[in-house]
Amino acid sequence: MSGSLQNISELDRVIHEPARLTIVALLSSVASADFLFLLKESGLTKGNLSVHLSRLEEAGYVQVEKTFRGKIPHTEYRLTQKGKSAFDQYRKSLGSIFKK
């Protein structure tokens, strides 16, 4: 297998999916965001967004925090250190594929 093809096969499959990549990219530039922000900015449906967030949570890339804003329940999502590292690594891997 050539170097470039090997690099492609080594891409993180969890992040490589376009919807999850968008969610991770959005979360990468903020400390945390709620479900509504991710819904509006990603353009995903509620169901889809929930599924992808669960998948990212299972992979340990996203941490869910349930809090209250006043009396209203509030759920915030943030990238974990593992998620940040995975996103950085993914960007580097993708860059190296196109350099070769």
Add this chain to the structure above:
Amino acid sequence: MNVQIDTAIKRARGYWFVDGFTEIAIGGLLIILAGFLLISMNISQAPFPSWFLSVTGEITIVKVVSFLIAIFILWWLKDHFTYPRTGFVRGKITVTQILVIIKNMILFLLLPIIGLLIASLLITSTGSVLSSLPVWFPVGLSLMWAILIVLAGEWMGLHRFRLLGVMILLAGIGVGIWQWAMGLPNIPANIQPKILQPPVLESVNRALTSLGLILLISGVSLMFSGILTFIRYRRENPQPYTEDV
């Protein structure tokens, strides 16, 4: 779903400006500062040094108080208007980002120093530097301000900031041309030992008037941009988000 990754990252960074409130608040602060400066220049009877010292102190108090009030109003508006419509975001500032900001600020401060060094090669005496102060000060200030706004806009994907930068630069050039057309004070080449002589004071006063005008024009531009952004945001998000939407 058709969201580009780079755009998504920039949009998240610029979320603080999504509703126009921040621009309106910054514009308002600049207008208050400009008004304070221009009015106090016109009504004060005190001689220049004591007036300048007192107005510097007062402006610092006005800045701090207005800033705190603006933060409180922004926080309330966003909590009651923006977050229920388009969601809540907690911004982050990492050590790396702080270092990048510091690096950029140093570069940003180096620009005028390099400009002054180049200018010193072209301008022969302290007298001519002070004499032309009402012209180069507004142009230089608006150039720095415009670069800062455009760079911030590029970082956050806010293309309207390009237009704002151009407007502020044009305003600075306009004020500079206006000052030049009024005629420059005649300051002798050797201004020592009494530096605070009437032509120098006139030059400094006119530079401060220019500063006030640039602050005023920048404030009005930011406020106008903020109001337009708010109108568009309100049209796109008329109601708080509900399950039915």
